[in-house]
Amino acid sequence: MKREVMGGKYGALTAIGVAGLGMLTMYLLDPQAGRRRRAVVTDKLRSGGTQVGRVAEVAWRDGVNRSRGLAARLRSRMTADRELSIPRLEGRVRARIGRAVSNPHGIHVRASDDGTIVLEGPILAEEVGKLMAAAWSVRGVTKVDDRLDVHDEPGNISALQGVEVGRHRSRVPENWSPSLRMLAGGAGILTALLSLSRGRAIGALGTLAGGALFARSVTNQRLGEIAGRRGTRSVHLDKELLIAAPPEQVFAFWNHPENFPQFMRNVEAVQMTGDNRWHWKVAGPLRPVEWDAEIVERDENRRLVWRTLPGAAVESEGCIDFEPDGAGTRLRVSMSYTPRAGIAGHAVARLFGRDAKTELDEDLMRVKSFLETGTPARDAYATRQAASERTILH
Numbered sequence: 001m002k003r004e005v006m007g008g009k010y011g012a013l014t015a016i017g018v019a020g021l022g023m024l025t026m027y028l029l030d031p032q033a034g035r036r037r038r039a040v041v042t043d044k045l046r047s048g049g050t051q052v053g054r055v056a057e058v059a060w061r062d063g064v065n066r067s068r069g070l071a072a073r074l075r076s077r078m079t080a081d082r083e084l085s086i087p088r089l090e091g092r093v094r095a096r097i098g099r100a101v102s103n104p105h106g107i108h109v110r111a112s113d114d115g116t117i118v119l120e121g122p123i124l125a126e127e128v129g130k131l132m133a134a135a136w137s138v139r140g141v142t143k144v145d146d147r148l149d150v151h152d153e154p155g156n157i158s159a160l161q162g163v164e165v166g167r168h169r170s171r172v173p174e175n176w177s178p179s180l181r182m183l184a185g186g187a188g189i190l191t192a193l194l195s196l197s198r199g200r201a202i203g204a205l206g207t208l209a210g211g212a213l214f215a216r217s218v219t220n221q222r223l224g225e226i227a228g229r230r231g232t233r234s235v236h237l238d239k240e241l242l243i244a245a246p247p248e249q250v251f252a253f254w255n256h257p258e259n260f261p262q263f264m265r266n267v268e269a270v271q272m273t274g275d276n277r278w279h280w281k282v283a284g285p286l287r288p289v290e291w292d293a294e295i296v297e298r299d300e301n302r303r304l305v306w307r308t309l310p311g312a313a314v315e316s317e318g319c320i321d322f323e324p325d326g327a328g329t330r331l332r333v334s335m336s337y338t339p340r341a342g343i344a345g346h347a348v349a350r351l352f353g354r355d356a357k358t359e360l361d362e363d364l365m366r367v368k369s370f371l372e373t374g375t376p377a378r379d380a381y382a383t384r385q386a387a388s389e390r391t392i393l394h
Contacts, residue, residue, distance in 0.1 A: 028041070059178040059179045059181065059182035060179075061178075062177055063178075086112070089115070089117070089138070090111045093117055093134075093141065096135065097134045097135060100131055100133070100134035101123065101131050102124070102127065103122070103123065103124075103160055105159065106121045106122055106160065107119060107120070107121040107123065108121050116142060116145060117138075117141050117143070119132075120148065120149075121148065122159050122160055123150060123160075124150075124152070125150050128148065131148070176216075181217040182217070184216065184217040185213075185214050188209075188210045188213030189214055190210070191206055192210030192211055192214065195209075195210060235357075236335070237333075237334070237336070237337075237357050238332075239332070239360055239361065240330065240333075241330075241364050241365075242325060242330050242331070243328055243331055243372065245328060245329060245371045246324075247302075247329045248301050249329075249371065250322055250329045250331065251301045251302075251322050253367070254304055257272075257278045257280075258278070262370065262376050263366035263370045264363045264366070265359070265363065265366070266283040268282060273292065276295040276296075276298075277293070277294045277309070278294070279292050280292070289314060290313065291309070292308065292309040292312060293306055293307065294306065294307065297319075302321065302323075303319060303320070303321050304319065305317075305319040305320075306318060314337060315337065316335060316336065317337075318333065318334055318336060319333075319334055319335075320332070320334075321334075331364070333364070
C-alpha cells in the first residue's frame with residue numbers, strides 16, 4: 001500500500017514535470033520567436049552567473065569585515081570603562097540611538113568624564129522610551145540627563161519633518177547584509193533539498209519554507225513584495241530616445257493612445273472611455289489583461305503624465321517629456337509599475353525577455369521606426385492581426 005501511495009505521488013510529480021518541460025520546449029523552439037527567446041535566456045543565464053560570482057565576493061568581504069568588527073567589540077568589552085574616552089562614548093551613544101528613533105540627526109549627545117550622558121533636541125513623545133533605553137544600553141553610561149524637547153506631533157519643527165506619527169520600525173531589517181543573504185540562501189536551498197525526502201505534509205512545508213527563504217535572500221525583498229501581496233515597492237524604468245521627427249508630430253502620436261497597437265507588440269486595443277481616460281487590453285501569459293488609465297497632465301508638445309485608475313490589474317504611473325533636438329525630438333520616458341506577481345514575477349519575466357524594461361525598449365524602437373518611416377513594425381499587434389485576417393480571407 002505504501003509503495004502504491006509513493007508511486008502515485010511521484011507519478012503525479014513526474015507528469016507535472018514532463019508537462020512543464022514540454023511547455024518550456026514549445027516556448028523555446030517556437031518557429032517564429034524561438035531563436036530570439038533562446039538567445040535571451042542564454043544571455044540572462046550568463047549574466048546571472050557573473051552576478052553570482054560578484055555577490056559571493058561581496059558577501060565574503062562583508063563577512064570578513066563583520067568578523068573584524070565583532071572581534072573589536074569583544075576586545076573593547078575586556079577593556080576597563082575608565083579607558084573609554086568622551087568622544088568614543090558619545091559616538092557609541094549616537095550609533096545606538098540612530099537605530100532606535102526616527103530623527104537621530106536632531107538629537108544632540110554630550111558626555112562627561114563620569115559617564116553621564118546629556119540628551120537634547122526635539123523628539124516625538126512616542127519615541128522617548130526607546131531613546132532612553134538605547135542610551136542606557138551603551139556600555140560606560142552611568143547616568144542619562146533628559147533635556148529633550150518632547151512633542152506629540154512634528155508640527156513645523158524642521159528636525160521632525162518627514163517623521164510619521166505612529167510609525168514603528170520593524171525589529172527585522174528590511175534589507176539584509178550580503179553575508180546574511182548568502183547564508184540565508186544556502187540555508188534555504190539545503191532546507192528545500194532535505195525536505196524532498198520527508199513525508200508529504202512535512203516535506204511540502206519544508207520545501208515551501210526553504211524556497212521562501214531562498215527567494216528572500218536573492219531578491220532582498222520582503223516576502224509580501226515577492227508574492228505581490230504588498231505593493232510597497234515598484235519597478236522603476238527610465239529611457240531616453242532621439243527620434244528624427246518634430247516634437248509636434250511625436251506629441252500628437254503619443255497624445256492618442258489608441259495608436260499604440262500600431263507599434264506595441266502586446267497591446268491589443270486601447271479605447272477611449274471618457275475625458276482623458278482609456279481602457280487598455282494587453283496580451284498576457286495565459287489571457288489578456290485589462291485596466292483603465294488616465295492622462296493627468298498635458299503640456300502641449302512638451303509633457304504627458306499618466307496613471308492607472310484605482311483597482312487596475314497592473315498599477316503604473318509615469319511621464320513622457322518631449323524636448324526639441326535640432327530637427328528631431330529627444331524623448332524621455334520615466335515610469336513605475338507594480339508587477340502582478342510581485343518581484344518574483346518580474347524576475348521570471350526578465351529571464352525570458354518579457355519584463356517591462358525589455359518590452360519598453362522594443363516598443364520605443366518600433367515607434368521610432370514608425371514615426372521616421374511611416375511604416376508600422378511587422379511584429380506590432382495591429383500588423384500581425386491584419387496579416388492574420390488576410391490569411392483567413394485567402
